[in-house]
Amino acid sequence: MYRDLNAGQMVDRIEQLMTNQQYDEFQLIIDELQPFDIAILFNQLPEELRPHFLGMLETRILTDMIQELETSAQYQAIRMIGSSRAAEVMDEMDNDDLATFLHSLSDKESDLFLSSMNISESGAVRKLMTYPAETAGRIMTNRYVWIPQHYTVKEASGKIREFADISETISYLYVIDEDKKLLGVVSYRDLILAEPHHQISQIMHSRVISVDVGMDQEQVADVIRNYDFTAVPVVDPNHVLIGIITVDDIIDIVYQEANEDIQKLSGSGKDIDFNTKPTTAAFRRLPWLILLLFIGLISGTIISRFEDTLNQIVALTFFMPMIAGMTGNTGTQSLAVVVRGLISKKLSGKEVRGLIIRELLVGLIIGLTCGILITLLAYVWQGSLMLGFVVGISLISTLIIGTIAGTVIPLLLNKLKIDPAVASGPLITTLNDVLSLFIYFGIATLFISYLV
Amino acid sequence: MYRDLNAGQMVDRIEQLMTNQQYDEFQLIIDELQPFDIAILFNQLPEELRPHFLGMLETRILTDMIQELETSAQYQAIRMIGSSRAAEVMDEMDNDDLATFLHSLSDKESDLFLSSMNISESGAVRKLMTYPAETAGRIMTNRYVWIPQHYTVKEASGKIREFADISETISYLYVIDEDKKLLGVVSYRDLILAEPHHQISQIMHSRVISVDVGMDQEQVADVIRNYDFTAVPVVDPNHVLIGIITVDDIIDIVYQEANEDIQKLSGSGKDIDFNTKPTTAAFRRLPWLILLLFIGLISGTIISRFEDTLNQIVALTFFMPMIAGMTGNTGTQSLAVVVRGLISKKLSGKEVRGLIIRELLVGLIIGLTCGILITLLAYVWQGSLMLGFVVGISLISTLIIGTIAGTVIPLLLNKLKIDPAVASGPLITTLNDVLSLFIYFGIATLFISYLV
Numbered sequence: 001m002y003r004d005l006n007a008g009q010m011v012d013r014i015e016q017l018m019t020n021q022q023y024d025e026f027q028l029i030i031d032e033l034q035p036f037d038i039a040i041l042f043n044q045l046p047e048e049l050r051p052h053f054l055g056m057l058e059t060r061i062l063t064d065m066i067q068e069l070e071t072s073a074q075y076q077a078i079r080m081i082g083s084s085r086a087a088e089v090m091d092e093m094d095n096d097d098l099a100t101f102l103h104s105l106s107d108k109e110s111d112l113f114l115s116s117m118n119i120s121e122s123g124a125v126r127k128l129m130t131y132p133a134e135t136a137g138r139i140m141t142n143r144y145v146w147i148p149q150h151y152t153v154k155e156a157s158g159k160i161r162e163f164a165d166i167s168e169t170i171s172y173l174y175v176i177d178e179d180k181k182l183l184g185v186v187s188y189r190d191l192i193l194a195e196p197h198h199q200i201s202q203i204m205h206s207r208v209i210s211v212d213v214g215m216d217q218e219q220v221a222d223v224i225r226n227y228d229f230t231a232v233p234v235v236d237p238n239h240v241l242i243g244i245i246t247v248d249d250i251i252d253i254v255y256q257e258a259n260e261d262i263q264k265l266s267g268s269g270k271d272i273d274f275n276t277k278p279t280t281a282a283f284r285r286l287p288w289l290i291l292l293l294f295i296g297l298i299s300g301t302i303i304s305r306f307e308d309t310l311n312q313i314v315a316l317t318f319f320m321p322m323i324a325g326m327t328g329n330t331g332t333q334s335l336a337v338v339v340r341g342l343i344s345k346k347l348s349g350k351e352v353r354g355l356i357i358r359e360l361l362v363g364l365i366i367g368l369t370c371g372i373l374i375t376l377l378a379y380v381w382q383g384s385l386m387l388g389f390v391v392g393i394s395l396i397s398t399l400i401i402g403t404i405a406g407t408v409i410p411l412l413l414n415k416l417k418i419d420p421a422v423a424s425g426p427l428i429t430t431l432n433d434v435l436s437l438f439i440y441f442g443i444a445t446l447f448i449s450y451l452v
Numbered sequence: 453m454y455r456d457l458n459a460g461q462m463v464d465r466i467e468q469l470m471t472n473q474q475y476d477e478f479q480l481i482i483d484e485l486q487p488f489d490i491a492i493l494f495n496q497l498p499e500e501l502r503p504h505f506l507g508m509l510e511t512r513i514l515t516d517m518i519q520e521l522e523t524s525a526q527y528q529a530i531r532m533i534g535s536s537r538a539a540e541v542m543d544e545m546d547n548d549d550l551a552t553f554l555h556s557l558s559d560k561e562s563d564l565f566l567s568s569m570n571i572s573e574s575g576a577v578r579k580l581m582t583y584p585a586e587t588a589g590r591i592m593t594n595r596y597v598w599i600p601q602h603y604t605v606k607e608a609s610g611k612i613r614e615f616a617d618i619s620e621t622i623s624y625l626y627v628i629d630e631d632k633k634l635l636g637v638v639s640y641r642d643l644i645l646a647e648p649h650h651q652i653s654q655i656m657h658s659r660v661i662s663v664d665v666g667m668d669q670e671q672v673a674d675v676i677r678n679y680d681f682t683a684v685p686v687v688d689p690n691h692v693l694i695g696i697i698t699v700d701d702i703i704d705i706v707y708q709e710a711n712e713d714i715q716k717l718s719g720s721g722k723d724i725d726f727n728t729k730p731t732t733a734a735f736r737r738l739p740w741l742i743l744l745l746f747i748g749l750i751s752g753t754i755i756s757r758f759e760d761t762l763n764q765i766v767a768l769t770f771f772m773p774m775i776a777g778m779t780g781n782t783g784t785q786s787l788a789v790v791v792r793g794l795i796s797k798k799l800s801g802k803e804v805r806g807l808i809i810r811e812l813l814v815g816l817i818i819g820l821t822c823g824i825l826i827t828l829l830a831y832v833w834q835g836s837l838m839l840g841f842v843v844g845i846s847l848i849s850t851l852i853i854g855t856i857a858g859t860v861i862p863l864l865l866n867k868l869k870i871d872p873a874v875a876s877g878p879l880i881t882t883l884n885d886v887l888s889l890f891i892y893f894g895i896a897t898l899f900i901s902y903l904v
Contacts, residue, residue: 032659036678068678157644164645171623171640171682188623188640192609193616207484225707226488226520228700230623230682247699248680251706255677258710259792262717266788266877274793274803278813285785285814286821292781293822296774297829304770317769318756321885322748324773328780329744329878333737336718340711341726351726361730362737369738370745377749425718425877426781433773 010037011044018049018056026056035064043073051080059085060165063092071104078113087116092165094141095125096249102129136220137213139253140234140243146174147200149183154196156186170231174241175204182233182241184208210235213242217253218343224250257343265339265425288426295430299324299437306441313451315382316444319391320437322374326395327402327436328429330366334359334406335428339420342410356407363403371396386450394443398436405432462489463496470501470508478508487516495525503532511537512617515544523556530565539568544617546593547577548701554581588672589665591705592686592695598626599652601635606648608638622683626693627656634685634693636660662687665694669705676702717791717877740878747882751776751889758893765903767834768896771843772889774826778847779854779888780881782818786811786858787880791872794862808859815855823848838902846895850888857884 010029017026030038038057042065045053054062054077066077066089078086078101090098090113102110102125114122124142131137143166147156156173173191175184184204194203210233211220224232224247234243263272272281303310303320310316338355347355375392379385406428410420444451462481469478482490490509494517497505506514506529518529518541530538542550542565554562554577566574576594583589595618599608608625625643627636636656646655662685663672676684676699686695715724724733755762755772762768790807799807827844831837858880862872896903 032657034659034661034679036680160641160644188644189612192612192640192643205484207486209486221703225700225703227486228488228698230699246680247682247703248677251673251677251699251703254703254706254710258706258713261710262714262788262792265714265718266784272789274789274799274807276810278810279817281789281810282814282817282821285782286818288785289778289781289818289822290825293774293778293826296777297833299773299777300770300833303773304767307766310766310769314759314762315756317762317772318752320769320772321751321755321776321889322745324776325748325751325780325882325885326741326745328777328881329741330737332718332877333740336714337724337726337733340714347726355726358728358730358733362734365731365734366738366741369734370741373742374745381749381752426784429780429881430777433777437773 007037007040007044011041014041014053015045015049018052023056030057030061035061036068038065039068039073042069042077050077054081059088059092063089067093067097071101074101075105083116086113087118090116091118091121094143095121095128096139096141098125099128099138131213134217135213136211136215136217136234136245137243139217139220139249140213140245142243144170144172144174144231144233144244146176146180146241147186149175149177149199149201149204151200152196153191153194153198153200153203156200157191157196160188160191170244170246172231172244173200174208174233174244175200176241179238180240182208182210182235182239185233208233210239210241211245212237218257220245221250221253221257261339261343264419265336288424292426292430295427295434299433302434302437302441306445309441309445309448312448313387313444315384315387316390316441318382319374319378319394320440323391323395323398323440324433324436326370327398327432329402330363330399331402331406331428331432332425334362334403335410335425338407338410342414342420347411352411355411356404359403359407360400363400366403367396367399370399384451386447390444390447390451391440394436394440397443398432398439401435401439402432405435459489459492459496463493466493466505467497467501470504475508482509482513487513488520490517491520491525494521494529502529506533511540511544515541519545519549523553526553527556535568538565539570542568542577543570543573546595547573547580548591548593550577551580551590583665586669587665588663588667588669588686588697589695591669591672591701592665592697594695596622596624596626596683596685596696598628598632598693599638601627601629601651601653601656603652604648605643605646605650605652605655608652609643609648612640612643622696622698624683624696625652626660626685626696627652628693631690632692634660634662634687634691637685660685662691662693663697664689670709672697673702673705673709677706713791716871717788740876744878744882747879747886751885754886754889754893758897761893761897761900764900765839765896767836767839768842768893770834771826771830771846772892775843775847775850775892776885776888778822779850779884781854782815782851783854783858783880783884784877786814786855787862787877790859790862794866794872799863799866804863807863808856811855811859812852815852818855819848819851822851836903838899842896842899842903843892846888846892849895850884850891853887853891854884857887 014026014029038061042050042053057065062081066074069077078089081089102113114126128138128140145159145163145166147159160173171188173186174182175186177183184206185208186200186204190203209223209227209229211223213234213236220232230247231244233241234245236242272284371392374395375388378391379388409428414420466478466481490513494502494505509517514533518526521529530541533541554565566578580590597611597615597618599611612625623640625638626634627638629635636658637660638652638656642655661675661679661681663675665686665688672684682699683696685693686697688694724736823844826847827840830843831840861880866872
């Protein structure tokens, strides 16, 4: 019956129950809710009720709820429940989530929390925090169930029961030998299909796909995506099982990586969101802009070289922004196609050549279309067919070159093992400005005698 | 032992076994492989061996493998196995995957395949294909196991065994009443933890989160992401269970949606990847470029208005590209921050005002920094402090206005329920060109008397 309440009504109901001290019904509702829903409840409850609310949640549920909160809200909640209970919660938290939370604190505070925790748990987290960011080691959890291969299905089920809390979100058992080396995997479904007396070694899948602890998180995402797994085991160089990575973390990573690409492509610098302080945002964006300012001046010096040409036909200036802009735009288009394509696919030399030829043809078609169009427009506007030709021919060549630049530069960076997304749209645009103006005025100067 | 072979060695081994007709060992290897691995094998095998290879796979494995192939390779495989076996495979395919495949064919061919299929299966697929693209209805599968609530745990396990193939990839049972209305959900883990005689109604979770068949796939992704589910049930308006959506499809959707945003932001048009034909790619990119060409001409007309100013101080032209470019770049940066931010977060009016003020401050800081810098550079280069001031003051104002434009335009589109990402980088850049030139020459004309 609670299913039909919307978030708002739910909050009112909970407030009511708390003020009337109807704790049994309160628990009934909480038991029916998902951690994410309880987190929403917490965020919407009036400040003064929150500590009491947290106090009434049993530790397991409280932990799951806290894991769904934003870092800042997590901090608030942890402070509210007091240090001793906080320690309990942290002992139960997935240690990848906990590591992320602790990283957001000062070293001093983080150490304080860690020291209050169960020694084995804090040890696991400290270990996790030593792995480089954005690698498998950093996003894995130690919340998984492992069994020896001589176990029977019955014994395995027993172990799941024993570790009921841990086994909650996952649906595999991992089979290891006496050295903790990974031997195989058994899905909960395999257990249900098998007879209680069957040996695990009989039903386990021994060609288990695992990822190395040092693997980049983007590659881990590809593994999970390719094999349609809901979790993948993480092994160290000796093939010892040291954790698992679950699909829910992978989805968050896919979002995050996409955002990073967009930030880079737009040259907007790392980690700017709606909550970033103006000064911080400005200083993250400035380096790019200052670089681009200097490149922009190069265009200026090019123009100054052609000062005489300009003095004779000022009309040439009118088409400058259009030509520079168009070249920048077509470059950005190619860039986006290449950068995004490189994420989902590694290219062979043959494919690279194919792509460049493809973009060359695209540039040709685009160039001819826009070139002919602008020739007519320029003629109509300025009444000089010759000027029209100069502008048209320039646009054709700049569009072709702009397209190629937007394709080759990211491919080159990729070849040099540099993230192609650093060739941001603004950079390509500005470089293409320089190229296009040079071509434009070059051609104009060639035809100057016909123009004046 | 096969686990240690890499893809290349695996292919050689398989070829060898096929040519030596060692079919038992062939099957041993295949049984150990994941569908994705078998798909790679198929793609790497020499053409002439492929039909034989497919012939040796049992239908279940063949089906899973085909589901891992690209559409074009799927088509090739389906053709190779002949129509009768193709029908069997299609009967077993997840019907969301099958729908996607059939959509890639001509209606005639698609109907031909459908008519060869088991009537109930083809019916399900035909139904699926009627739902609008990018909605829950289109990405759901009918490969799930449902049970009535009076079942015992033992009976439920029996049903899983009965539908072993279907129950493969999922880890939930869905509980429905006599009208097929969704009552609750039971995870495989719940079954393992419970006693065989327990009633499903006792152990099921009745506040089951479900999505409506018409829900946009991006929202479905949010649900799965928020609740960390591996699958979510799909219901019709009467709350009747009609399918489920699995997390592996969601990951693909998250990739796809991110790509769409990048394509829009870069104005590169929909669906251009490494395999798109040059003509197609060109024609998808042209509409934007032609629009931008005309906007670019506006800049031209603005300059022509200031022809006298230009005639007197040609040096003004040198800074045109830099000012226009910088304004475009800062606009693109703001745009990216806003567009991506809007995806993960809905903004209240208060937050919108806050964001605009934030960007205003950012523009101010960026503007002052770059403005002062360029004043000095212009002075050093052109030896005229006055010119330096004109360029500097212009840059300050254009950067502030460019930043605001890059912020307000997407927010406005979002307010008007238009996808803010259509305000592509190129569009913002080109608009900012126009704005900036107008400001630049306006200021220059004001100070003209001091400049000459």
